[in-house]
Amino acid sequence: MRKPERYRHFIEYFTTHFPEPETELHYANPYELIVAVVLSAQCTDKRVNQVMPALVQQFPTPEHLAAASAEDIFPFIRSVSYPNNKAKHLAGLGRMLVQDFGGEVPSSIEELQRLPGVGRKTANVVVSVIYNQPAMAVDTHVFRVSHRLGLVSKTATTPLAVEKELVRYTPTDLIPKAHHWLILHGRYICQARTPKCMVCPLTSWCKYYAEVVSKNSLKAAKPAKTSSIPGNKNASSTT
8 A cells, every 4th residue: 555545544534533633731821731741751641630730830830930940840740750850841941931932932843942851842742732833743652653554664763754754745734633643543542562453443554454463363363284293183094
């Protein structure tokens, strides 16, 4: 199956069944979203959503965060992954938002990446979710699922390479949605260790299913060869 046909199947299914996907991070404004996305690095959205209410209550604006030290922030995020580094990032992020951007979250990927703790993936999430720009954030779910479905080539071995292929073949207006489709499919169906292929609605055109799951199923179903060792009851008689 050629790549454009895979994208056609991908887009047809998700636009029909999940026309308005959303991030599972809880937020009320751009400031809260960027804080949540920084915290979500190598951490579950569920855990981030648990710590955000108390954190936002204590530091409700960039100005409050700018006035805080990493030591002030740490107790509120101690249960997320890498809390020491993230506390330092948030303290620096608050100061830069106030000093360089007037307390507003910038809308360009280049400016966002100047903020502590904000890499390309985080910047893409923010401009996609808040500003509806055609940016494709590639996390582990997007990377894994896009390869398994055959949406990107095997030579796309970096997040940036995957991002470029997905952006190239996905209609511009659907790129922000496609990001969520791939994440949610990877989170709940196409999981890393045990993909739920038996309940996946995409197996008819999924490259991983065709090349791995189906072949393994055929091997398992193939009957064992009859032994020709003397004494085997099933062996053909020569007398």
